[in-house]
Amino acid sequence: MPKISACIVAYCDYEEVCAAVRSILQHTPAPDFALYVVDNGSPDGCGQRLAETDFGDARVTVLPLAQNLGFGKGHNAVIPQLDSAVHFILNPDILLTGDVLEPMADWLLARKLSLIHISEPTRPLYIS
Numbered sequence: 001m002p003k004i005s006a007c008i009v010a011y012c013d014y015e016e017v018c019a020a021v022r023s024i025l026q027h028t029p030a031p032d033f034a035l036y037v038v039d040n041g042s043p044d045g046c047g048q049r050l051a052e053t054d055f056g057d058a059r060v061t062v063l064p065l066a067q068n069l070g071f072g073k074g075h076n077a078v079i080p081q082l083d084s085a086v087h088f089i090l091n092p093d094i095l096l097t098g099d100v101l102e103p104m105a106d107w108l109l110a111r112k113l114s115l116i117h118i119s120e121p122t123r124p125l126y127i128s
Helices: 014-026 046-052 071-076 101-110
Strands: 004-010 034-040 060-065 086-090
Touching (some): 014 034, 034 046, 034 071, 086 101
Parallel strands (some): 004 034
16 A cells, blocks of 8 residues: 555634544544645634644644645645655545545556656656
8 A cells, every 4th residue: 555645724714624634534544644734824723723633643743834825835835744655635625434545546556647746755846
């Protein structure tokens, strides 16, 4: 099974983000899965609340940003930390109902498909 990771960029709406995180953790059993939650400088304190939330799972890393960098740059903030074969960009309103990320990763790798491929975390991105 390939190592996979995912990132959610949040801006406010703490409850929605928590529901997404819990559904992803519940339906992604891989022990080496990594979930990054980036708060994009939410003015309502969402980032601080997320950082203080115990999701009961060491696979979650919360990264509160000081300012709103935008959706794309928010996701880019985790690139230096990635060591996965496949990385998913997820919306904060997603609710998984089954183990879909691992089969999707297998499918992508079997077909050598990607939108953005990172050959190694220290190398630049390229589109394939």
